[in-house]
Amino acid sequence: MKHCLILMLLLACAPAFAHKPSDSYLSLNSVSSSPQITGRWDIALRDLQLVIDLDSNNDGNITWGELRNRQPELAQQILPMLTVQTGQGETAQPCPLTLTGLQANDHVDGTYAALHFQGNCPAAPSQLGVHYRFLFDRDPSHHGLLKSNHDGVELAVTFSDNQRRHHLDTSGAGQWQAFQGFVHQGIHHILIGYDHILFLLTLLFPAVLVWQRGGWQPAPTMHGALTQTLAIVTAFTVTHSLTLALATLGIITLPAWLVESAIALTVALGAAANLLPGLFPKRWIMAFVFGLVHGLGFASVLADLGLMGDGIVLPLLGFNIGVELGQIAIVLLFVPLAYLARDTALYKRVFVPVGSVAIMVLAGVWLVERLS
Template structure:
């Protein structure tokens, strides 16, 4: 009976690992690029021109027009409307422009803008990028205007439910408003003449969920790297050394890249991030003891991951008067996301099986091998495909 129980325990451990890591591998290998199908927030840049509000809305029109609920969908390939999305994705700009104009007629009224009274948004033009690589998302721009009533000096915008994340950015005023909102949320009152810049405390709090969201659920490559650190050893001390080195490094380059002090092409960074996943996973298989070089190498890989994080903030933008608090908030969100990944892995695997004498052979090595395969595929894909 004891032998049966032990055997069953081993099988259960392996099933847990492959549920956690294998599912991620299938998700990663299912697309031609690991991040090509992730949804990014819509960006609305607005300014006051004479007696009008002018907006330029940068959006993934194909995702909107196919009927995806962008509050819940993370990856276009996993959505029920994936086929409709791909059909729209390959349309030529003129054809997609017609779709965009028809879509805007019914969608713009759901974007509720008030400035002393409800405003009527009208479509003034559509700009569509070329098809390009059909595996990569393209941007469509809706040029929108609305007439302001006399004496209006403040506005609010309610972002419709199902529209996903919104980055709202004000231009051509002092202390412009910059904010991130989710579907169904309403902005605070925004001064049309400026002065709506977030306070340091508001910026810090607002950017925490942005950083967290970049890890869970959107940062699959970062998740696999953290899992590679986790499966090196079931003991706490090696994990703390590795995560500390990784955190310090990506904090440095995140700040430097976001402030414009360092610029490295994504064509270089993304393959190297994939290579970092392969390295930590393969080393898990062949190395048992935490040597000095591993935290040093992980520190170097953390510098790369920080550059990857910075590319996210490039889309969101940072409030000019609260750059440092916003950066800190984003970094806190990233750390909370990473710790959540570790906590989930520990709860599913480490807590139950970490002290078992066969943990390394039955759990850590198979999991690391799976991670290495995914990372290697991504490296080849990002360099050659």
């Protein structure tokens, strides 16, 4: 006892804790136009281990195979520790959750199990009640950190042993706020959608140049460069907006792998066009045609947010505006720099050809990955 006593005193308040405390990360997406909610729940494997024995062969290691074999327990024991309902008080009705997928995810303090789930509410949720009961009986200091997204409006709450229920009041979020949320989503998704960025940039590489006598020459005037840029961006915008709307409204449906592969192909072809400019004289036509494919890709983002079908004109519009804003930001960043650099050998002989080859290779890799 003396040992503990002195050690305790010695170390008492000095070091703040090193490992992260136990937290799970929960995201919940809902829209007022659909009864379906989707979400993901990231749980540290160490925490999961306290409830289900994941280390089947008892060797001290938790492997992906061992985790995967526990899917039935995850669905029957873990997921029920989270309940979601729509409405409040006596009118509250449950939205039964089902496990739709399992992945792994690396957080700052180690690997987590990522549980993808889906819930079907009896009616489109206007308000959500969430009851979180995971792990408190094993570790009362555990926290569940929830980020919800309702009609594009984000809300963050924390569950703890003393606060196991939260009511996500989304009514305060007005339509304007929801709209802003979607604009934000649109900007976010064009900026993280590297294949879209790469496609656009590939087309814009030569926008500040003209192909003459078998070589790239700098565009003689700002006017010429701007006209080319504007033609490309407008053509891309018109067609991707069109297919984004058609896909989101459910008029066109194509499997995701096909769309994703086709996008990779457009990037590769765009890069090829830079290397063989003689064969593709009108780049805006390429932007126009391939924009159709990219619009389908944007639509999958809205679908991931649970946004499909009726009553989504406003989110669709907001999202589309966001995509265009993000696109304009990229153009404004790239084109002036390219314009200034257009007369240099580095730009004409290295940046455009080498960059295009590299992009073609990269897009080829994506294509193979997405087709397999």
